Amino acid sequence: MKAEIITIGDEILIGQIIDTNSAWIAEQFNQSGIEIYQITSVHDNHQHILEALKKAEEKVDLVIMTGGLGPTKDDITKYALCDYFNTKLVFHQPTFEHIKTRFTKLNIDVNKLNRDQALVPESCTVLFNKAGTAPGLWFEKKDTYFVSLPGVPFEMKYLVESEILPRMRATGKVNAIYHKTVLTQGLPESMLAMKLEEWEDSLPQNIKLAYLPSPMAVRLRLSATGNNENDLRVLVEAEIEKLQKIIPDYIYGYNSETMTEVIGQMLKNKGKTLAVAESCTGGYISHLITSVPGCSDFYKGSVTAYSNDIKEKIIGVKSSTLIKYGAVSEDVAKEMAIGAMQVLNADFALATTGIAGPGGGTSEKPVGTVWLAVASKNGVTAQKYVFGDNRERNISRSSQTALQMLRRVVLKELQ
Amino acid sequence: MKAEIITIGDEILIGQIIDTNSAWIAEQFNQSGIEIYQITSVHDNHQHILEALKKAEEKVDLVIMTGGLGPTKDDITKYALCDYFNTKLVFHQPTFEHIKTRFTKLNIDVNKLNRDQALVPESCTVLFNKAGTAPGLWFEKKDTYFVSLPGVPFEMKYLVESEILPRMRATGKVNAIYHKTVLTQGLPESMLAMKLEEWEDSLPQNIKLAYLPSPMAVRLRLSATGNNENDLRVLVEAEIEKLQKIIPDYIYGYNSETMTEVIGQMLKNKGKTLAVAESCTGGYISHLITSVPGCSDFYKGSVTAYSNDIKEKIIGVKSSTLIKYGAVSEDVAKEMAIGAMQVLNADFALATTGIAGPGGGTSEKPVGTVWLAVASKNGVTAQKYVFGDNRERNISRSSQTALQMLRRVVLKELQ
Structure with a gap:
């Protein structure tokens, strides 16, 4: 119909x-x-x-x-x-x-x-x-x-x-239909499509595949139509099982799940907690985490350390590190993550420091430069990214990328 | 066209x-x-x-x-x-x-x-x-x-x-048009319309007025069409001057200005600084503030004190206050605002504590209950609101309302 x-x-x-x-x-x-x-x-x-x-x-x-x-x-x-x-x-x-x-x-x-x-x-x-x-x-x-x-x-x-x-x-004229969306991250749409080409070509005629890209993730929606919803579900789930074998590391959830929900669920299941120290993302990561009901079960809170004195005074970043490397640096990102973990008394901590723009860039550290760090009881890792010159997108991409880094660390340590 | x-x-x-x-x-x-x-x-x-x-x-x-x-x-x-x-x-x-x-x-x-x-x-x-x-x-x-x-x-x-x-x-096929939007807050649409009836009726034929209500504000868009954009601008500005005399206290900005931009500009002009302590809003206020380029000129940072121990340990809320009144209370909101002002070393501070939902409500403090506080060197004020049962809207409305409270205090003290 x-x-x-x-x-x-x-x-x-x-x-x-x-x-x-x-x-x-x-x-x-x-x-x-x-x-x-x-x-x-x-x-x-x-x-x-x-x-x-x-x-x-x-x-x-x-x-x-x-x-x-x-x-x-x-x-x-x-x-x-x-x-x-x-x-x-x-x-x-x-x-x-x-x-x-x-x-x-x-x-x-x-x-x-x-x-x-x-x-x-x-x-x-x-x-x-x-x-x-x-x-x-x-x-x-x-x-x-x-x-x-x-x-x-x-x-x-x-x-x-x-x-x-x-x-x-x-009216009796309505077809049965079954949808499931697979959430992936870490591969751009074109690379994902290359990896999935063979699988995609072998999909049953009554299953339609759609690529739904967003700045940080690609959703794959499978839609099957037929006479019986149960048969369709079995059919779609079988295809998703195949998919899980082709791109096991890139699937982070299904349907309307968000990255923060997925991470939150992993932490809750193991009774672990999370804290955040944000500079360039300005509170947005904390907002994404607290948008999910029930986050108080695992989320301790965050510090938006927008000025250097807050980074020192509350998070415990060393003055010498700030002077030697500057606020946007690997060492400061790492000290922020470790500091947040300790000060906010959490098992995992995420930290961001960067230049969201439009002002504040230098030739060495242009607008869009950001250092992201994840700390856990097992250590701390940091990664540098250079995004674009749009403030809103830099905040959003830094936040999404930081959550992706966190998810990988949590997955590795808690699995 | x-x-x-x-x-x-x-x-x-x-x-x-x-x-x-x-x-x-x-x-x-x-x-x-x-x-x-x-x-x-x-x-x-x-x-x-x-x-x-x-x-x-x-x-x-x-x-x-x-x-x-x-x-x-x-x-x-x-x-x-x-x-x-x-x-x-x-x-x-x-x-x-x-x-x-x-x-x-x-x-x-x-x-x-x-x-x-x-x-x-x-x-x-x-x-x-x-x-x-x-x-x-x-x-x-x-x-x-x-x-x-x-x-x-x-x-x-x-x-x-x-x-x-x-x-x-x-192409030369497009009419000249001039828009200006007046941002108001504090009067619901129907009361605003009553106050503006006479002015509205006297508007020139080629100026169209639109009321654009949103949950927390009413925008008034004046659109003039004609042959010459400059003439249209003069015409619209003259009408806005009349409007400013009718509702001087309710206009907070123009066009795409945001509440955080307006507040930030007032603070910058006087060399004053701002800090935030968030509980139920979870970082969203800090995100709104840091969405505006140049906010580092006045914004020190924030603490998202999601758990009670962070409220105590970092913001300095007294344990006895939390026990006596509960986290969602006038006293805790005030202590959070004062604490943020001191700890983050700012001239003004904003604090929120509430129950965003969907869980956590009681008959005495239902979901949607929120206490908002603003502190300055001259003292601290707090106000209770009860919004609805939708988490996302509670976070958004609490944040917008808190910023409105802040604007009034800043306006009064810095004017």
Whole structure:
């Protein structure tokens, strides 16, 4: 089964809001075996809405519209739908009763604009919207289903989950689908693709592979379609087993896991703790670690030692080391990692020192130069990197790379 | 001038990533006087890409495509473009030299896939991509411009800013436009709208006002269109002068300024310094501060005191205070702020302690409870907030609110 999402509303087309609704619907549909053929965003414009509906009807089995059902003048979706389905607006008493009840609870009088929300196209099935005032509108035309939903995310989500997905499953036209994403790091996309070429070429016809690169990692998504979800899972897992043998050192997790979750889990399993000393990354590594719920089980904390006196006074970096080698150096990175481990009383510690930019670079140490160090009870290692001249990216890449270094050390020592 | 954005790639249509590229492009174009007619997301499918191009060509003056330019098999945009423009791929030596230079820096060998990134459609103008390996591809066909950009956000942004927008301005077909955004905090949108009603009604016809609310602030964007950018600037600035008289206490900055930039500038101007002690915000405040270039002029650093022993040992919170009031309390927040100011040797200090969730809440202190404190040489103040049950939002709102508190204290003491 194929679907198209049509989002209606100026705010997306002027970049005022990011279209998170479509991503959510696409994910839900995809997991339910409904393929999204296209996502189209159009203005609150009568003619443009009609054109989008017509084009979608030619291609897909289900057209899902969001937005333009509110009470104000710029919300015109219902009028366009009446035109498209050759019907007219009629007053829907149950919807009006629902609106009245909601407003009474909030101690608000129902005005004409609210009353007009109970007007619905005569030929549609009204989908009760428990989460808000604008109901969903369901149409069938020849072999195509059409549904119009409010754009407010939690109202849209309520209607998709309680009405649209059950109705689509009931049609019996939906394929089974199974996805799994393999998270890799340490190999750029092109090198990974070379290593996996043979495996990729031998994949069963009904498994599709996608490379999803991000600055520091490449995700490999396998998607299998067929009749039975269980068979598909077995098929995909068998391919992933092969993959694990080809690139054992580069896989760090699966699906939506993050690097900090993976590291945190390894530490928790062994009852070990972690601390961080950050200079150029300025707190970002600590933020990534503490974004994961339950991190207090293994995370002691961090020091952002932005100025040299903090590096000395709190972390215990030697004044002589700072003078001899400069703050951005192997020795300072190592002393920061060892210091953080001792001062924050942890089993492992990570340290960063570098020049995030745009200022502060020299010919010897250009902007983007960073030293990363990992300390454990078994010693300390440091590594130099030279990233680019963009501050935001230098912070992000330094942080991601430092976490990768940490993961390798933790893996080696705790396995 | 009208444009359509076509995003190419399965990952958007299966909901794996949210299409932030389109929102960013739409905002940039809109601010440059280019109207986005439609946003269309299609699969990495040859036929589908051709159809989308054809439909867009019928409607708009500029078609901007993102995605599908990578080195792997699922990236097919270049082949579709060759088909559409009836041309063939040729080897582009300057692009190859650029790829080689980038790879040499990273100590990686150039393989066949990387080499293939230097293949470009013969009839296009190649747009040099300083930020990555895949160049932008520029086509002209009758009255329509087409441009294909990589989907990696910072590469796409680099090409839009340095190539696409200057080229569109050079066509002479784009209206002059002048935007300025006034950043306010402290008044919810509806109260702000009430205060500004009269001013808003008196705005010149060619100035459009947009309220852009976010969880912690309301941005007011004034957009003037006309023939001459300089005239428009004078017009908008005159209106902003009136606005400054109506809500003097609520404006904290303009355009893309951030709260941390504004605070940093105030501190720098007076030669004062800042330190932070974070518990529930886990390093995020420090990250926000250090995201601003030049912060080392005023920022000493921070301690993420995630565990109680760090609060005691490094920040100097009294053990008795922790026992008597618990870590999430007014007294601990205040002692953290004072401790950070002393230990990190700063003029001002900010502290946070709270329950970010989802675990750790009690009936007395539910998830989302947070104490924020600001210390200066003149004393310390603390404030309690109860946000929601979403960890990510609690971290973000606590951080933003703490910075607002800090701004008010700094403003009062340094003015």
